[in-house]
Amino acid sequence: MxxxxxxxxxxxxxxxxxxxxxxxxxxxxxxxxxxxxxxxxxxxxxxxxxxxxxxxxxxxxxxxxxxxxxxxxxxxxxxxxxxxxxxxxxCVPFPNLIQMLKTLKSESLQLGMITNGKGQFQMDNIVALGIKDYFDTILISEWEGIKKPDAKIFRRALEQLEVSPEESVFVGDHPENDVNAAKRAGMQCIWKKDSSWSGANADAVIEDLIELPLLVKAAEGGKR
The missing domain is CATH 1.10.150 (DNA polymerase; domain 1)
Incomplete structure (x- = not known):
């Protein structure tokens, strides 16, 4: 599950x-x-x-x-x-960001974020998007002393959420820092398609965030 x-x-x-x-x-x-x-x-x-x-x-x-x-x-x-x-x-959110997060939370899923960058700068942007309170844990590389694609930062997030890699899905746009790194940590991974990259070795692909909740259900056989 x-x-x-x-x-x-x-x-x-x-x-x-x-x-x-x-x-x-x-x-x-x-x-x-x-x-x-x-x-x-x-x-x-x-x-x-x-x-x-x-x-x-x-x-x-x-x-x-x-x-x-x-x-x-x-x-x-x-x-x-x-x-x-x-x-x-x-700060400009991608379309359907808040609706997608609300849908996932309504399904009693825990949410986490792992981002590279400067600590306060990234946190200010997260707050500006109005999404901070949707997340159960947020890891920013400067504050953690580790950055993607190091698997340690993924494992740290999973430990904080008290879930196993098999019980989690990672969503990101970078083929190496997000997709391959999360897969090396044992997680399923969904690629948020980005035209900057030709492709990614993900378990699934989305172009719009509104597609995500159904894919998460599909990842667990549609059962919750």
């Missing part, structure tokens, strides 16, 4: 690509006096390229931007602090 569903955050519950576009466009507008020599589209496009879907931390991104665009009136540290402060105001 499936007793718990665990999730990744970025690219799975949080539409990070859209969120980044919003926060960087907002940053450009608020600091136009500093960035006016750079076209808005050029600034946002270059940020997204350097960010590499979040796998390059923003200190490196802003150092590169300041150098490339010869920005003189604001430091990269200032841009980074601005990003960290304002990102939570631009």
């Amino acid at each position: 499936i007793k718990a569903v665990l999730f990744d955050l970025d690219g799975t519950l949080l539409d990070r690509d859209e969120s980044v576009k919003l926060v960087i466009a907002d940053q450009y507008s608020r600091h136009h006096h500093v960035l006016s020599h750079i076209p808005k589209d050029t600034y946002t496009t270059r940020f997204i390229e350097l960010d590499a879907h979040g796998y390059v931390w923003k200190d490196k991104v802003y150092q590169q931007l300041v150098q490339e665009f010869q920005i003189e009136k604001m430091t990269w540290e200032g841009f980074l602090e601005d990003y960290l402060t304002h990102f939570k105001h631009s």
Whole structure:
């Protein structure tokens, strides 16, 4: 019997690509006096390229931007602090996020989250999405001292939920850090399809979060 569903955050519950576009466009507008020599589209496009879907931390991104665009009136540290402060105001959920979580909770399933990233930054984003209270445990790599794809962080979450790998399903968008890592930890895994990747070795695939509750039932033979 499936007793718990665990999730990744970025690219799975949080539409990070859209969120980044919003926060960087907002940053450009608020600091136009500093960035006016750079076209808005050029600034946002270059940020997204350097960010590499979040796998390059923003200190490196802003150092590169300041150098490339010869920005003189604001430091990269200032841009980074601005990003960290304002990102939570631009968080975009994937469609049907709250409805999906409510449905899973109504089925008496425990919910967990495992996300890589900076602790308070990620927690602020989780709160901004309005989903924190749906989760029985939330593990963020900086605070845990372990990050995906290390199987230890998956096992730690399962221990906190007091469920076995066989009683749990993991949902994520990254073929290695989410899908393969969760499978190595002994869990069933559902891939939240992401066009950035050609595919993933998952037990099932979803394109919309609303599909998830039925797949969880299917994973346990439709019985609860």
